[in-house]
Amino acid sequence: MTVLAFARIREVIGASSATLELPEGATAASLWRELAERHPELVPLESSTRLARNGALVERGAVLSDGDEIGVMPPFGGG
Amino acid sequence: MTVLAFARIREVIGASSATLELPEGATAASLWRELAERHPELVPLESSTRLARNGALVERGAVLSDGDEIGVMPPFGGG
Amino acid sequence: MEGASAVGLPCDIVASPIELERLIAAVRTDACGAVVAFLGVVREFADDDRAVDGLSYEAYPEMALPELQAIAAEASQRFGEARVAVVHRTGALALGDASVAVAVASKHRAVAFDACEYVIDELKRRVPIWKKEHYRDGEASWRANAGGSPARA
Amino acid sequence: MEGASAVGLPCDIVASPIELERLIAAVRTDACGAVVAFLGVVREFADDDRAVDGLSYEAYPEMALPELQAIAAEASQRFGEARVAVVHRTGALALGDASVAVAVASKHRAVAFDACEYVIDELKRRVPIWKKEHYRDGEASWRANAGGSPARA
Numbered sequence: 001m002t003v004l005a006f007a008r009i010r011e012v013i014g015a016s017s018a019t020l021e022l023p024e025g026a027t028a029a030s031l032w033r034e035l036a037e038r039h040p041e042l043v044p045l046e047s048s049t050r051l052a053r054n055g056a057l058v059e060r061g062a063v064l065s066d067g068d069e070i071g072v073m074p075p076f077g078g079g
Numbered sequence: 080m081t082v083l084a085f086a087r088i089r090e091v092i093g094a095s096s097a098t099l100e101l102p103e104g105a106t107a108a109s110l111w112r113e114l115a116e117r118h119p120e121l122v123p124l125e126s127s128t129r130l131a132r133n134g135a136l137v138e139r140g141a142v143l144s145d146g147d148e149i150g151v152m153p154p155f156g157g158g
Numbered sequence: 159m160e161g162a163s164a165v166g167l168p169c170d171i172v173a174s175p176i177e178l179e180r181l182i183a184a185v186r187t188d189a190c191g192a193v194v195a196f197l198g199v200v201r202e203f204a205d206d207d208r209a210v211d212g213l214s215y216e217a218y219p220e221m222a223l224p225e226l227q228a229i230a231a232e233a234s235q236r237f238g239e240a241r242v243a244v245v246h247r248t249g250a251l252a253l254g255d256a257s258v259a260v261a262v263a264s265k266h267r268a269v270a271f272d273a274c275e276y277v278i279d280e281l282k283r284r285v286p287i288w289k290k291e292h293y294r295d296g297e298a299s300w301r302a303n304a305g306g307s308p309a310r311a
Numbered sequence: 312m313e314g315a316s317a318v319g320l321p322c323d324i325v326a327s328p329i330e331l332e333r334l335i336a337a338v339r340t341d342a343c344g345a346v347v348a349f350l351g352v353v354r355e356f357a358d359d360d361r362a363v364d365g366l367s368y369e370a371y372p373e374m375a376l377p378e379l380q381a382i383a384a385e386a387s388q389r390f391g392e393a394r395v396a397v398v399h400r401t402g403a404l405a406l407g408d409a410s411v412a413v414a415v416a417s418k419h420r421a422v423a424f425d426a427c428e429y430v431i432d433e434l435k436r437r438v439p440i441w442k443k444e445h446y447r448d449g450e451a452s453w454r455a456n457a458g459g460s461p462a463r464a
Contacts, residue, residue, distance in 0.1 A: 078438050
């Protein structure tokens, strides 16, 4: 699936998008754990980070599909 | 003294300003009575009309002076 | 925020068309993160749904202008510091013409919204300006604001 | 008021300078007696008083645009009928540049004020846009809105 990273999370990951292969049945929470393992700087950001699937917020328990586009979003700052 | 009339009151009086000679000690109330005697159409407007002396609202009991400029003002409609 | 007083900012009663952009430019400074503007416009139907052809406004300028300045000064301090400009037009106005414009700049938006709304609310209540509605059927009538006629002084 | 829906009204995320006058012109109709506009502007000092050199904004456009449209649609009905336009800019902004503009027209002013404030409040809370402050000392930091990070979904 495709991960889209924004703002500070984009800077930590070093890319605005990345492709992740996750096992069948992987949840949004597993995707976050996978990212945080690769980029330990993400760990303290967990509680303030929200995930979107295909443009809509998802809970951490949601099961992801192969073609999903997952947005990894720090707190908003528009306006 | 000078009477300045506005909006509907101006139309009733037929002039935007008029000079009135009132006796020594005349109040704002006497000025209004004098106007209403000349223009009976003003009578029903009394409760909604406010008077200003030299640009500041005055009570009906205020004693007027010869050089005063008295604004006779229906309810405001600006905006 | 520096320069929050109304000194030098547009606060006027004019006979010519109102240029909102000029008001907005006047209130802005580098200290301001928010600008709120209000424009009152001649609309095609009166509150009682009569079709409107135009409006005419008249003012008692010697009293209206100081009152407008007082309102602007109040608004510039009452909710936090704000820079306030306000212009009211008089004379004959056509459909779509602006009768009044208010522009407020402040560091934060809540102050600017509150100050802008305060100016237009108080203007309607306190400033000696009168409005005549001219209808398409040829009739006309003077229209008072709600709250424009409190118990007499 | 006719045409109160957001259809055809500007609702966008753009990379170029915002023209407020264009938004105001788009929302106005002869049915509208009131226009309220909001402009968010880059100011010279951050909330913590650090001197700001400029801001940069980035968005998740595929999510931000529908959310912006939803907010505009909500605002156009929630307080009474209103016509709403909103544009947010992304990219590098200098001091004094507008980052966001909202224009609302309605029959009466209270509706326009409420709808305009609703749009900017909800935008800050719900729309995936991020702001980085660049300071004069060369440092920079990402700044979140109050309420921009509620309990995660």
